[in-house]
Structures are given as C-alpha cells and as structure tokens.
Amino acid sequence: IKRQRLFLRTKVSYRRDGIRTLFGQPVRAVDLSCNQVEFVDDTVMDFDKLILATGANPFMPPVPGVELDGIYSFKTMADTDRIAAHQGAKAVVVGSGPIGMEAAIALKKKGYEVSLIELLGWVLPRVFDEPAARRLATVLEENGIAVYTGDRVLHFLGNGKVESVITDKRKLPCDLVIMAAGIRPEVSLAKNAGIALGKLGGIATNSEMKTSNPDVFACGDCVENVERISQRPFMCMLWPNAQAQGLVAGYNALGLPPKFPGSHNITAVHAF
Numbered sequence: 303i304k305r306q307r308l309f310l311r312t313k314v315s316y317r318r319d320g321i322r323t324l325f326g327q328p329v330r331a332v333d334l335s336c337n338q339v340e341f342v343d344d345t346v347m348d349f350d351k352l353i354l355a356t357g358a359n360p361f362m363p364p365v366p367g368v369e370l371d372g373i374y375s376f377k378t379m380a381d382t383d384r385i386a387a388h389q390g391a392k393a394v395v396v397g398s399g400p401i402g403m404e405a406a407i408a409l410k411k412k413g414y415e416v417s418l419i420e421l422l423g424w425v426l427p428r429v430f431d432e433p434a435a436r437r438l439a440t441v442l443e444e445n446g447i448a449v450y451t452g453d454r455v456l457h458f459l460g461n462g463k464v465e466s467v468i469t470d471k472r473k474l475p476c477d478l479v480i481m482a483a484g485i486r487p488e489v490s491l492a493k494n495a496g497i498a499l500g501k502l503g504g505i506a507t508n509s510e511m512k513t514s515n516p517d518v519f520a521c522g523d524c525v526e527n528v529e530r531i532s533q534r535p536f537m538c539m540l541w542p543n544a545q546a547q548g549l550v551a552g553y554n555a556l557g558l559p560p561k562f563p564g565s566h567n568i569t570a571v572h573a574f
Contacts, residue, residue: 308379337350352519358486366457393409406447421454425449453472498513505525507526521544540569
C-alpha cells in the first residue's frame with residue numbers, strides 16, 4: 303500500500319477540525335496534583351480531562367547479541383524503513399504471531415531465504431489450536447519458508463553485524479533478524495503519575511475507559527480492560543479494540559455516556 307495510507311489523519315484535517323497538534327514534543331510527566339502535562343522542554347499544559355493513548359513497545363528478549371546491527375523490531379515506520387533499506391539474502395524471524403507471519407511472508411516475496419522460529423509448539427499459538435496451525439505451517443513451507451517450532455533462541459552471533467542465530471536445536475546463518483516476540487504496554491507516564499495498573503500490567507480502565515483518576519482516561523494498546531464474553535481482565539493489542547476504546551474515551555471525556563463492552567480477539571492473517 304502507499305505510505306500515506308498508513309496515516310489515519312493529515313495535519314490539514316486536524317487543523318480543519320480545530321485540533322491542535324504537538325508532534326515531536328515528548329511528554330516527560332503527568333502531574334495530577336494540578337492537572338498538568340509536562341513536556342521535556344519544561345513547558346506545561348493544563349487539562350480538564352486527559353486521555354492516555356501511549357500504545358505499546360516491542361519486546362526485545364534479553365538474548366546475548368540482540369544489539370547487533372541487522373536485528374530489528376517491527377513496530378514503527380522507522381523499523382520498516384530500516385528493514386526495507388537492508389541489503390541481504392537470509393532472514394530469520396523470531397516469533398510467529400501475526401506480525402511475525404506477515405514479516406516472514408513479505409521477506410520471502412522480496413527474495414530472502416526465510417526461517418521462522420517459534421518458541422511454542424506451533425505457529426500463531428495465541429490464535430489457533432494445533433490442527434489449524436499445522437495447516438498454516440504447511441502453506442508456509444510449501445512456499446519456501448522454513449518453520450521451526452519448539453525452538454528457543456539462545457544467542458545471536460556476529461562481528462558488529464548479525465551473522466547467525468543459535469537456538470537450542472540449530473544454527474541458522476543470516477544477515478537479517480526480525481524480532482516479533484510480542485509487545486508490552488507503554489505505561490510509564492501513567493505509573494509515574496500514580497495511576498493504577500491492572501494485574502496484567504496495562505493501565506486499568508472501566509467501561510467508560512476511565513482510569514483510577516476521574517480526570518484521566520486511557521485507550522489502545524496501553525490499556526487493560528476485560529474480555530467481552532468472560533469479563534475477565536484482558537489485554538488485546540489490536541486495532542479494532544483500540545479504535546472502539548478511543549471513541550468511548552473521547553465521548554466520556556466530554557461527559558457523554560457510551561460504554562466499552564470489552565475486547566475480543568479479531569485476527570486476520572494472509573498466508574500467500
């Protein structure tokens with residue numbers, strides 16, 4: 303798809319709707335004693351209501367050698383630009399969730415020799431049971447992707463640049479590694495402000511997307527809410543839930559009544 307399609311809004315559309323944007327100005331802290339947001343340049347902004355939509359960060363396992371050049375996370379535009387600019391022939395993708403699957407397929411179509419590593423017993427372990435996952439793995443293998451399940455990555459080897467991945471079962475030569483081992487909610491602003499976190503580590507919210515502070519709401523990948531059917535604590539870092547939570551948080555910040563009924567796991571993966 304064209305690059306611009308990745309962006310939901312433009313600067314022009316924000317201005318047209320009367321929304322002030324402060325891009326590239328990181329927030330250092332939230333002070334709930336006086337309802338202010340503090341920026342890294344020491345400026346402050348007052349608020350009546352605040353919505354935290356701080357997202358999530360890729361999880362980089364503390365594996366020796368993970369800092370080598372050629373090892374990338376796959377979360378931001380900067381990540382994709384670095385991967386697209388990489389000149390290589392052999393890629394290893396660590397993690398077979400939807401991001402790892404899509405990355406492996408895209409690299410194969412680009413001409414790389416691709417190996418996909420999964421710690422658990424089958425691909426997409428949080429989405430499918432084993433029979434369905436085996437069917438998908440067969441499709442990947444028929445299209446030239448080597449699939450290794452039940453493999454634990456022990457370390458990465460290379461002299462400045464990655465040259466191979468060592469697991470507990472094999473050595474895989476490579477010049478590119480995509481780390482797709484999951485993401486973690488970005489909750490540091492909320493935590494440092496004294497806002498309560500849930501038992502799963504996300505910002506705890508109710509059906510109005512309100513946090514433990516009545517003036518602060520939260521939505522998206524940083525949020526812990528409930529699973530729609532069981533009503534148990536749940537973190538679902540997927541776009542449909544983030545979009546719905548954002549609408550509910552925005553309306554409730556204005557005093558309007560919509561409720562978020564809970565998340566459900568909506569996953570689509572295109573395998574060739």
